[in-house]
Structure formats: C-alpha cells, structure tokens
Amino acid sequence: MKKIFQHWTGYTLTLALVLATSLHFKPPASGGIELVSNGKSEYTIVVAPDASPQVQRAAGLLQRYVEKISGCRLPVANQPATRNKAIFIREVDGLKYDGYRINTLPAGNLSIEGGKSRGCIYGAIQILDKYLGCRLYSPRYKVIPSSKGLHLPTLSESDSSVNSLRIVFTLNEFSRDEDLLDWTRTTNRFPPFADNYYVHTFTHRLLPPDSFYKTHPEYYALIGGQRVPDQLCMSNPDVVRETIKQLRKDIPLQPDRLYWSVSQADGPLYCQCPDCQKTITEEKSVSGPIIRFVNQVAKEFPDKIISTLAYYYSIVPPAVTKPLDNVQIMYCGGDLAAWGRISKHIYVWDYVVDYFHYQCPYPSLFMAQPEVQSQVSKGANEFFIQGNIDYGMEFAELRLYLYSRIAWNPNVDVSATIDEFLKAYYGDAAPYIRKYIDRITDAYEKTKSKKPLIINTPPSYYQDTYLTPELLKEYNALFDQAEQAVKGQDVFAEHVHFARMPLNFAEMEIAKHNMYGPTGWWDKTGTVRNKKMDALFDDFYTTLKKEGITDINENSYHLDDYKKHTLFTTSNEAAVGNLAWHKKVMTDSPLLVRMHRFYTADLSMLTDGARGDAATRNLFWLVWPYKEFNVTVDLGKVKKISTADLGAEWGSGTTIPPASVECFVSTKENKDFTSIGRQEWHYDQQKTGDSDWRYVYNFKTDTKARYVRFHIIRHDRALSGRKKGMPAQTLLDEIEIR
Known part of the structure; x- marks a missing residue:
C-alpha cells in the first residue's frame, strides 16, 4: 500500500507542478510539439497506479494508434521517465458527463482530462482523429495514416455532450467494434444496461410463462376473460414479490450494471382484471398499474435505476403516482413534456429505421436532429436512436456517423457532417451520392403529408410518392454517374455499388406488387418473364452475399430465405391456368384500410397471381379481423372446375390458419350454393414442403361453377407458445381455381 501511495503522490505532485508552471508558459515560436520524430519519441503516457478502466483504455488507444501510424510505441507508466516528456491522462471532477479537456503544458507536455465516464477516452480519440488523421468509419473501413513524424499544434480545447447516455443501436460487427463505438462517442446497450435486461422483460425474463403459468395463471394478464401469458397482472402482490426475488438473484451476477429493465412485453394488450382496472381509473391511464408496480420494485434497489416503458398503451403518464427518482421512463411516444414534469430519468427511444426492410430506401437522415432537439428541450438527456446499424441496412455507416454526432451535439451541422462522411467513404462519387440523398429527401418531403415514413412498411407503399417509376429512373441515373466516377477504384467502387442495392430492392419489391405488366416480373399475359428483374435480383443477392450479409430485417430474416x-x-404458377386470376372477389365482411404492416383492403390481392411469402406479407396477405366470414370469387361465366385452393399464412404466435374452411360452388348469382368440402386446421399439424409459411385449403371436385365461395371460421385465440390465449388473426392470400 505504501508503494502505491508513493507512486500516486509522485504522479500528483508531478502533474501539479506542471499545471502550476503552465500559467506562465509560452509555447515556442514554432508552436506545438513533436510527438514522434523519425519513428522515435521522448513521450511517456502517464496514468495513476490505480487508474480507472477508462483511463487505462484511453492510454491504450493512444499507445496503439500512435504505433499503427508511426511504428513508435509510447510507454505507459505511473511517472514520466527522467528528462522525458509526458502525456498525462486522468479523471477529474467538474466535467459534465463524458466531457474532456486537452491542454498543452510547459516544456511540451500534454494533459488529457476527462469526466468520470468516458471523457478521457474521447479526449485521446480527439487527438488521434482530429490531429493525427485516424478515421474510423465502419468495422471494415478505417483510415490510418502512415508517418514517421507526428506533430501536434498547441492545444487548448474542451467538449462535452448535453446528453448523459447516447446509444445508437448497432448490431453484429458494428456492436463488437469497441474502437468504432468510442470513435463515434456512442455505446452498446450492454453495458450500461444489464445483459438480458434491456426491454420487454416482464414475461421474457422476470416471470417466464414456462416456469409460472401452469401453476400460477393468476400472475398473468386477464384479457377477454382469460389469463394470457404474454403480459403480467400488475396488481397481484405475488408478482411484485417474484419480480424482486428474480432481481435479487440476477443483480449480484452483474454488480457493475446500473440499468435494469422491468417493463411490459411487446404488443397492445394489458391486464383488465378488476384491481388493475381500478388503478387505471384512479390514475386516468393504463400506465398507472405499471408505475405503481415498478415503484415497489425500485424501492428495493435504491442504488440501481429501474427502467420501464412508456409504450403502446402506457404512453400517457399517470395522474397521481410519480415514478421514484431511480425509475427511468423509456419514452417511445406520447406527451414527453408531461413525462418530464414527473420523471427524473427520461430515456428517449427514437425510431429512424424500417424494421422489416433494411434495404428499403428510407429518407430519414434529416429527421433525427429536429426530434432530438425537441426532446432535449423537454428535459430528455438519455437517448436510444434505433438505426439498427448493420451491414445490410441502407446507408448503415453514414447513419452511425451522423446519428452519433447528433446525439453528442443536437445542434451539429447535419449537412456538413453528411458531406464530410460522403467524401471520405465514397471518394469522387460523393457529389452524386449527395445529389441522390437530396433528391429522395426532397421527393419525400413533398409527399409526406400523404404517406409519412412508417416503420415496417415496404417500398411498394411509397410507389406513388418518393419511389415512383420516374423518380427511380432519376435515382439510378445518379448512381450510374457515381459508379462511373470511381470506376477502377476498388474500395470506393465497392462502397458505391453496395449503396445502390436499396434501389434494386425497391424496384424488385414494387415489381412484386405489380407482378404482371410493364414494371412487373412478367408481361400482362403471365408468360414472358422480365429479364431486368432477374438481373436486379442476381446483382442484389450476389452483392449482399459477397459482403457477408445474412439478415435483411430485424426478425433475423435471412438473405437466403429472401431468395x-x-x-x-x-413464379407465374398462380396465374397460368388459374381460372380465378384477375377475377372479381366479394365479401360479406368488408375490410378496413390499415396504415401499418397490412395496409391494404384491396380484395383483388386474392386473385392477383402472386402468392404470399413469409417476408412480404404486407404485400400479398389480407388480414381479416372477423370470427366468421365469406369470400366469393366470380369466374365471369360458368366453367368446369376440378380444384379450389385458398392459401393462409402459417406464422408464429397469433398468426395461424383458420380453424375451418368450407368451399361452396354455384352456377347462379349469389344463391343456390352447394358444398364441395370442409377442412379443418389444428395447431399440432406438421409443416411440410418449401412453402412451410403457408397452409393451403385444397378442395377437389368435378363440377361446373361460376361462383366459388369460401366460408371461413378463424380460431378465437392462439393455441400455443408465448402468445397462447391472445386473439388469433387470419391472413389470406391467393385463391386458385383450376
């Protein structure tokens, strides 16, 4: 202990003397310091013997990257070597959040001071990035200069963020690259959140149905008269006790983690038992039972921050109960100012991503800044910007570069930041990429009142706004120029071509929506295939495969599955020989238009000759909210038929085929129907075949008919899994009559 104390005392005295004399220090006329000269250096990186992990990391980064540039490895020690110069790195009080100070000291020494979180790291990186030219743009593209001489100007600068927590959501290679995350001044979720405790923990982590539902169904939400294992009953005191019990087991396993989520499962349903309903009435909000519940948990762990959601049904703050000081509100919508008036910790979840279609052109680059600025003005200072940054996401590298800088400084010059990145990442193609970004953004801005960006929507949704055929032609012309500008420049050419893939994706997906015609995959007869679409697909698949892309949406939807x-x-199999192709469809239960995943109520989708798949269900599947209904197709005239097929999606959770379908035929208009068979679907049936996402009700016959009617009865509730007991939904696609 004595030796350590002496080392610490020596470090403190040395730095104190240097700082004191710096008040009278005048830099040499030439200015600055020679950090490395001819591959050698007089400098030692000096840290305290008991330096914190962030100080040690800052020293390690500086040492490692100076060596990468110059070949010179600066020693790290607790005191400067005799007659050597020093770079002092230390934590200090008084710097906000991740703030830092960098100052040139007497005799050419250097001081990097940081706040108690990551300020020292960011100070070291500021020197490496701004002054030594080390630039990290992605896990695979890092610019490290090479020079045997490194000069630093006289430095006196500081910086800090208005936001205490800044997480730009990264995945896979991006999330594993600690240097890249530090360069962009953002972090992963884990830490500061505990592993497996970020969000939706009620039934995923705290009270999993597999462990409790069978013996204690009363722990779970009462919905429609049944206990549903997807959500918890907030008013049950045993649920509070079990939650605290589980946290007492888990917190000691991760003692350094500050944030622990106690939050509702995903989805729109909540407990409707009498006690929960009573609290909802008293609090004038469904969030009331949640905040009361979470407060009881947070009281038991005063040194931790217990995080919960303001999401879906819980976005309105309670009227009576305030969150405890160690409760974090993870805000996902609603009145932020109202939450800010009652909450000490507001963590904003900003959505700037298309979950289901990573490759969809999504002009949201200019949306993040005004959102963050507004949210900061209402009291938020913790941010999660969900960009799903990963290879395969449109402009992933640019989004990380831009969003992280907005999170650090909400008033950053967005346009200049974009230009800075484009020049570094796309070289001579940068002006054309910028023109593309501006053009698609302008097209969206002019039409957003008609169709704003909505998470989960496919390119075809925007085919009459910012993805019209005319605009796609303009966009592709700009990329033609961009690719020509970097022809023969391997790295930049690869970057540009990969950035073009969202346009391929948009054209292919829009063509699926217009399968038979000039912009589709087939001509209007359904017999001549559009070779351009196959070429776009081959380019798309080959390019993403070469880049090692596996997932192309948030639900781990694989590239090979997309193929x-x-x-x-x-395929044209649902068109050629199908007597129902392009024939009129009628129903006694009209559909409502949905502006989200299933946005169409167009019955012609059932006879458009395009079978639904497991990825583009919002293109081809129609979702039916009714328990029992009829769907009838008019073949136009009496025809001989041998089979009648109706497809239904066989997904997971609540998306299951109907309980039964009965098929009727008639030669007369809307009367005298005769049954040709009835089929049932049971949850224990096995999936078979290549299209295991789709169940087909197949009826064989030998008769004549003009009208073919399907009488459909759906299951009331999901029959298995975590969604067991929740209302089931029926999705139908192609009707095929032969």
Whole structure:
C-alpha cells in the first residue's frame, strides 16, 4: 500500500507542478510539439497506479494508434521517465458527463482530462482523429495514416455532450467494434444496461410463462376473460414479490450494471382484471398499474435505476403516482413534456429505421436532429436512436456517423457532417451520392403529408410518392454517374455499388406488387418473364452475399430465405391456368384500410397471381379481423372446375390458419350454393414442403361453377407458445381455381 501511495503522490505532485508552471508558459515560436520524430519519441503516457478502466483504455488507444501510424510505441507508466516528456491522462471532477479537456503544458507536455465516464477516452480519440488523421468509419473501413513524424499544434480545447447516455443501436460487427463505438462517442446497450435486461422483460425474463403459468395463471394478464401469458397482472402482490426475488438473484451476477429493465412485453394488450382496472381509473391511464408496480420494485434497489416503458398503451403518464427518482421512463411516444414534469430519468427511444426492410430506401437522415432537439428541450438527456446499424441496412455507416454526432451535439451541422462522411467513404462519387440523398429527401418531403415514413412498411407503399417509376429512373441515373466516377477504384467502387442495392430492392419489391405488366416480373399475359428483374435480383443477392450479409430485417430474416421466397412469389404458377386470376372477389365482411404492416383492403390481392411469402406479407396477405366470414370469387361465366385452393399464412404466435374452411360452388348469382368440402386446421399439424409459411385449403371436385365461395371460421385465440390465449388473426392470400 505504501508503494502505491508513493507512486500516486509522485504522479500528483508531478502533474501539479506542471499545471502550476503552465500559467506562465509560452509555447515556442514554432508552436506545438513533436510527438514522434523519425519513428522515435521522448513521450511517456502517464496514468495513476490505480487508474480507472477508462483511463487505462484511453492510454491504450493512444499507445496503439500512435504505433499503427508511426511504428513508435509510447510507454505507459505511473511517472514520466527522467528528462522525458509526458502525456498525462486522468479523471477529474467538474466535467459534465463524458466531457474532456486537452491542454498543452510547459516544456511540451500534454494533459488529457476527462469526466468520470468516458471523457478521457474521447479526449485521446480527439487527438488521434482530429490531429493525427485516424478515421474510423465502419468495422471494415478505417483510415490510418502512415508517418514517421507526428506533430501536434498547441492545444487548448474542451467538449462535452448535453446528453448523459447516447446509444445508437448497432448490431453484429458494428456492436463488437469497441474502437468504432468510442470513435463515434456512442455505446452498446450492454453495458450500461444489464445483459438480458434491456426491454420487454416482464414475461421474457422476470416471470417466464414456462416456469409460472401452469401453476400460477393468476400472475398473468386477464384479457377477454382469460389469463394470457404474454403480459403480467400488475396488481397481484405475488408478482411484485417474484419480480424482486428474480432481481435479487440476477443483480449480484452483474454488480457493475446500473440499468435494469422491468417493463411490459411487446404488443397492445394489458391486464383488465378488476384491481388493475381500478388503478387505471384512479390514475386516468393504463400506465398507472405499471408505475405503481415498478415503484415497489425500485424501492428495493435504491442504488440501481429501474427502467420501464412508456409504450403502446402506457404512453400517457399517470395522474397521481410519480415514478421514484431511480425509475427511468423509456419514452417511445406520447406527451414527453408531461413525462418530464414527473420523471427524473427520461430515456428517449427514437425510431429512424424500417424494421422489416433494411434495404428499403428510407429518407430519414434529416429527421433525427429536429426530434432530438425537441426532446432535449423537454428535459430528455438519455437517448436510444434505433438505426439498427448493420451491414445490410441502407446507408448503415453514414447513419452511425451522423446519428452519433447528433446525439453528442443536437445542434451539429447535419449537412456538413453528411458531406464530410460522403467524401471520405465514397471518394469522387460523393457529389452524386449527395445529389441522390437530396433528391429522395426532397421527393419525400413533398409527399409526406400523404404517406409519412412508417416503420415496417415496404417500398411498394411509397410507389406513388418518393419511389415512383420516374423518380427511380432519376435515382439510378445518379448512381450510374457515381459508379462511373470511381470506376477502377476498388474500395470506393465497392462502397458505391453496395449503396445502390436499396434501389434494386425497391424496384424488385414494387415489381412484386405489380407482378404482371410493364414494371412487373412478367408481361400482362403471365408468360414472358422480365429479364431486368432477374438481373436486379442476381446483382442484389450476389452483392449482399459477397459482403457477408445474412439478415435483411430485424426478425433475423435471412438473405437466403429472401431468395427462396422471391423465387416462390415471382413464379407465374398462380396465374397460368388459374381460372380465378384477375377475377372479381366479394365479401360479406368488408375490410378496413390499415396504415401499418397490412395496409391494404384491396380484395383483388386474392386473385392477383402472386402468392404470399413469409417476408412480404404486407404485400400479398389480407388480414381479416372477423370470427366468421365469406369470400366469393366470380369466374365471369360458368366453367368446369376440378380444384379450389385458398392459401393462409402459417406464422408464429397469433398468426395461424383458420380453424375451418368450407368451399361452396354455384352456377347462379349469389344463391343456390352447394358444398364441395370442409377442412379443418389444428395447431399440432406438421409443416411440410418449401412453402412451410403457408397452409393451403385444397378442395377437389368435378363440377361446373361460376361462383366459388369460401366460408371461413378463424380460431378465437392462439393455441400455443408465448402468445397462447391472445386473439388469433387470419391472413389470406391467393385463391386458385383450376
């Protein structure tokens, strides 16, 4: 202990003397310091013997990257060597959040001071990035200069963020690259959140149905008269006790983690038992039972921050109960100012991503800044910007570069930041990429009142706004120029071509929506295939495969599955020989238009000759909210038929085929129907075949008919899994009559 104390005392005295004399220090006329000269250095990186992990990391980064640039490895020690110069790195009080100070000291020494979180790291990186030219743009593209001499100007600068927590959501290679995350001044979720405790923990982590539902169904939400294992009953004191019990087991396993989520499962349903309903009435909000519940948990763990959601049904703050000081509100919508008036910790979840279609052109680059600025003005200072940054996401590298800088400084010059990145990442193609970004953004801004960006929507949704055929032609012309500008420049050419893939994706998906015609996969007869679409697909698949892309949406939807589904959906088998192709469809239960995943109520989707797949269900599947209904197709005239097929999606959770379908035929208009068979679907049936996402009700006959009617009865509730007991939904696709 004595030796350590002496080392610490020596470090403190040395730095104190240097700082004191710096008040009278005048830099040499030449200015600055020679950090490395001819591959050698007089400098030692000096840290305290008991330096914190962030100080040690800052020293390690500086040492490692200076060596990468110059070949010179600066020693790290607790005191400067005799007659050597020093770079002092230390934590200090008084710097906000991750703030830092960098100052040149007497005799050419250097001081890097940081706040108690990551300020020292960011100070070291500021020197490496701004002054030594080390630039990290992605896990695979890092610019490290090479020079045997490194000069630093006289430095006196500081910086800090208005936001204490800044997480730009990264995945896979991006999330594993600690240097890249530090360069962009953002972090992963884990830490600061505990592993497996980020969000939706009620039934995923705290009270999993597999462990409790069978013996204690009363722990779970009462919905429609049944206990549903997807959500918890907030008013049950045993649920509180079990939650605290589980946290007492888990917190000691991760003692350094500050944030622990106690939050509702995903989805719109909540407990409707009398006690929960009473609290909802008293609090004038469904969030009331949640905040009361979470407060009881947070009281038991005063040194931790217990995080919960303001999401779906819980976005309105309670009227009576305030969150405890160690409760974090993870805000996902609603009145932020109202939450800010009652909550100490507001963590904003900003959505700037298309979950289901990573490759969809999604002009949201300019949306994040005004959102963050507004949210900061209302009291938020913790941010999660969900960009799903990963290879395969449109402009992933640019989004990380931009969003992280907005999170650090909400008033950053967005346009200049974009230009800075484009020049570094796309070289001579940068002006054309910028023109593309500006053009698609302008097209969206002019039409957003008609169709704003909505998470989960496919390119075809925007085919009459910012993805019209005319605009796609303009966009592709700009990329033609961009690719020509970097022809023969391997790295930049690869970057540009990969950035073009969202346009391929948009054209292919829009063509699926217009399968038979000039912009589709087939001509209007359904017999001549559009070779351009196959070329776009081959380019798309080959390019993403070469880049090692596996997932192309948030639900781990694989590129190879996309290939399988695309080949299935773009087959003409549902058109050629199908007597129902392009025939009129009628129903006694009209559909409502949905502006989200299933946005169409167009009955012609059932006879458009395009079978639904597991990825583009919002293109081809119609969702039916009714328990019992009829769907009738008019063949136009009496025809001989041998089979009648109706497809239904066989997904997971609540998306299951109907309980039964009965098929009727008639030669007369809307009367005298005769049954040709009835089929049932049971949850224990096995999936078979290549299209295992789709169940087909197949009826064989030998008769004549003009009208073919399907009488459909759906299951009331999901029959298995975590969604067991929740209302089931029926999704139908192609009717095929032969």
